Amino acid sequence: MVEFNKILESKKYIFANGCSHTAGAEMEFEGQNTCYEKAWPAVMAKYLDKESINLAVSGGSSKRVVRTTMLYFGNYPQRLKDSFVIIGWPGPHRSEIRTGHRVNTNIPKEVTKDTDDEYWFHIAPGNNESFKKRMKQGNIDKNLFNYYRMYYAMTTERQFWVEYFVHLISLQNYLKALQVPYLFYNATSTLHVDKIYHNLRQQIDTRCWVGNVHVHEDSYARQVQAAGFDYPEWSLTNHYGEDGHAWWAKRLISYIANP
Numbered sequence: 001m002v003e004f005n006k007i008l009e010s011k012k013y014i015f016a017n018g019c020s021h022t023a024g025a026e027m028e029f030e031g032q033n034t035c036y037e038k039a040w041p042a043v044m045a046k047y048l049d050k051e052s053i054n055l056a057v058s059g060g061s062s063k064r065v066v067r068t069t070m071l072y073f074g075n076y077p078q079r080l081k082d083s084f085v086i087i088g089w090p091g092p093h094r095s096e097i098r099t100g101h102r103v104n105t106n107i108p109k110e111v112t113k114d115t116d117d118e119y120w121f122h123i124a125p126g127n128n129e130s131f132k133k134r135m136k137q138g139n140i141d142k143n144l145f146n147y148y149r150m151y152y153a154m155t156t157e158r159q160f161w162v163e164y165f166v167h168l169i170s171l172q173n174y175l176k177a178l179q180v181p182y183l184f185y186n187a188t189s190t191l192h193v194d195k196i197y198h199n200l201r202q203q204i205d206t207r208c209w210v211g212n213v214h215v216h217e218d219s220y221a222r223q224v225q226a227a228g229f230d231y232p233e234w235s236l237t238n239h240y241g242e243d244g245h246a247w248w249a250k251r252l253i254s255y256i257a258n259p
Helices: 004-011 040-048 062-075 077-082 107-117 128-136 141-153 159-177 195-201 220-226 240-257
Strands: 013-017 051-054 083-089 095-098 120-123 180-184
Touching: 004 240, 013 040, 013 062, 013 077, 040 051, 040 240, 051 107, 062 077, 062 083, 062 107, 062 159, 077 083, 083 159, 095 141, 120 141, 128 141, 159 180, 180 195, 180 240, 220 240
Parallel strands: 013 051, 013 083, 083 180
Antiparallel strands: 095 120
């Protein structure tokens, strides 16, 4: 058994990364990208008398989680020994591509200065209308929109999952190699159990995951829902409010104390 509690006590920073459910999306108003000061990493850090570092953004992919986490610790290698890393993995069906111009203006400078996110087009399925609107506004061009459409038209389900497992294993082994303690969890989905992914799945160290990696009920979204919390009335994309984030912070602290 990993003694997370003893390890966490000696650390100064709670480092978090993931998607909108870690960024605190829509906690205050519809369409809000981030709300770091009220999201669970800040709440957890306050409870434990630590400092929080939150790199999550809405629409963030597993590819982005790996990229930005490595960029951050590359910029601040002295923080490796003082950090406890917690990642809420967003599932396999997202990606990103770097552009030659700014496409994101709603991500705080405190994050973009280390992640270059102003120039990374974050893509997720089901965004035809919102991306069309951004194209009309001149935020993205037709080539980017067509790239998004072709990406989802051409990428197979097997490729999505193989790349997702590779991202999980890559960051896991990166943190292990640098002796950085970490805890992973599923934000909304679970890991695929098909036997074709067995050779990748067996490389996942499930001791460092919250709950059962194959059970939907152990994901962040299902646990917060089961605890009786609901979305704020203005949330159009199913994000929990301050109460849900505060509960998840306490849930993580409890899990770390008794994994």
